[in-house]
Amino acid sequence: ATQLTQSPSSLSASVGDGVTITCRASQDISSALAWYQQIPGTLPNLLIYEASSLESGVPSRFSGSGSGTDFTLTISSLQPEDFATYYCQQFKTFPITFGQGTRLEIK
Amino acid sequence: QVHLVESGGGVVQPGGSLRLSCEASGFTFSFYAIHWVRQAPGQGLEWVAFIRSDGTDEYYADSVRGRFTISRDNSKNTLYLQMTSLRTEDTAVYFCAKVPRVYRGYDWFHHWGQGTLVTVSS
Numbered sequence: 001a002t003q004l005t006q007s008p009s010s011l012s013a014s015v016g017d018g019v020t021i022t023c024r025a026s027q028d029i030s031s032a033l034a035w036y037q038q039i040p041g042t043l044p045n046l047l048i049y050e051a052s053s054l055e056s057g058v059p060s061r062f063s064g065s066g067s068g069t070d071f072t073l074t075i076s077s078l079q080p081e082d083f084a085t086y087y088c089q090q091f092k093t094f095p096i097t098f099g100q101g102t103r104l105e106i107k
Numbered sequence: 108q109v110h111l112v113e114s115g116g117g118v119v120q121p122g123g124s125l126r127l128s129c130e131a132s133g134f135t136f137s138f139y140a141i142h143w144v145r146q147a148p149g150q151g152l153e154w155v156a157f158i159r160s161d162g163t164d165e166y167y168a169d170s171v172r173g174r175f176t177i178s179r180d181n182s183k184n185t186l187y188l189q190m191t192s193l194r195t196e197d198t199a200v201y202f203c204a205k206v207p208r209v210y211r212g213y214d215w216f217h218h219w220g221q222g223t224l225v226t227v228s229s
Binding site: 001032034036038043044046049050085087089091092093094095096097098099100101 | 142151152153154157166167168169202207212213214215216217219221222
């Protein structure tokens, strides 16, 4: 199974800051990676698909990059509604796997 | 508008069985693969199972293989997850999730149901 390791596991930042979350795959997954945001008590919300494509309706302060084994999610200027947990997901092979999550907290 | 509505969750004893359903609307159900994904309380997301749009192919997470069976009835626009030999570690909210592209199995999840809670406890 392709393992996804996110770093950091948790992160504190302030409104207006820029942050980057990393997702590393244990094998080459090309661009078969998605990013989700989940606020406690709500559904996962798709942000990025195919590593760098912004889902319709998602603010442009979110961006994704990478291919192969190393990927990043960047939020350029944090807004209050961005404090949540973020997950990466690979869909290159079965079993589909998720990263363990990165919890973004307000400093 | 895509809607996925799960049902069938509840409290069950270890070793027991439960069948979850996911009723779909707002799209041509028979064109799309649907997955089950779960989330234990306070934990991350875990993919559980997949079935192809025509029901001809299935994949399972190692943690559930041999105990869970995914199926679908395209005439009823409904996906199922038959869960047997349940364990306490199966306690989670179970989501059905739809992929965005027709006839694709390997894909991201574009729409999610609200989830149904399964609690395995004595």
